[in-house]
Amino acid sequence: MKFVTFDAGKIGAVVGADVVDLSSLAPTAPEEFPPTAMVRFIADYAKNLPRLPEAIERGARKLVSACDLQAPILWPNKIVAYPANYHAHFEEMKVKTGLISTYKADGQGFFLKANSSLNGPSDPIVLPKVQGREVHHECELAVIIGAGGRDISRDAAMDHVFGYSCLLDIVIRGKEERVMRKSFDSFCPMGPWIVTKDEAPAENDIQMSLSVNGVEKQRANTRNLIVDIPEMIKMASSVMTLYPGDIIATGTPAGVGPIASGDKIRIEIAGVGAMELDVVQGAGGGHEVWNKSADQPGGPAT
């Protein structure tokens, strides 16, 4: 199945070219704050599954192309993100930053990205007004947690995966804290839907690519991950409880590069989905903190 959040907080299933409104299964009204409908739908999925056929048969339909698709999950408990998780990207960042480093996901672990940076598949990436810095695209597979847990073993890890989505981990390069550089509003486009694990390729053979203005920049397969998906779940859950709807950004392959206002970025993940995003210049986002450290190497830079 493919599940979406659309039209200001409704949840739905994608059936053919249509979105079917699943409001009859939604635990909260679309306008409710915080918008937790999809998180709770995932948490109650075992209970929802037998009710899905009838809800899909009876639900109102609308063309996907006529829907305002939002990030499928609007209010996760957390976004876990793994840096330097493909060998080739690790090598390119050593060159770009001048670091002689062993800084990789298998020795460094993960970071968190602000939940409020989530953005929908039809929303633009808004560049902050920060002078003299590059904002980079990072093409990533998002893993969506279904059943939560703590200290999850490698063997059990895939039982905790609900599904997958396309995700961009947008970042300002520089030496400031990674969470700050990666957490601007709109810096985490996700979508266009969640595809459930049973309909997706095996987790160790998922092919992804990203292009800017029609030119391919990144291409990779999850078989080349340094820390694979079961290990990411084991590692994250060794530190903190994972909850239904938590998002894991699995890391980006080689080929990251700058984006600019007017660019069109397309991410495509085989068996998962694709989305094309506009980049626009925003009026806000400046702060003197950025002036103090521009272009200084020395920090983690993924």
Ligand code: MN
């Ligand atoms: Mn990343």
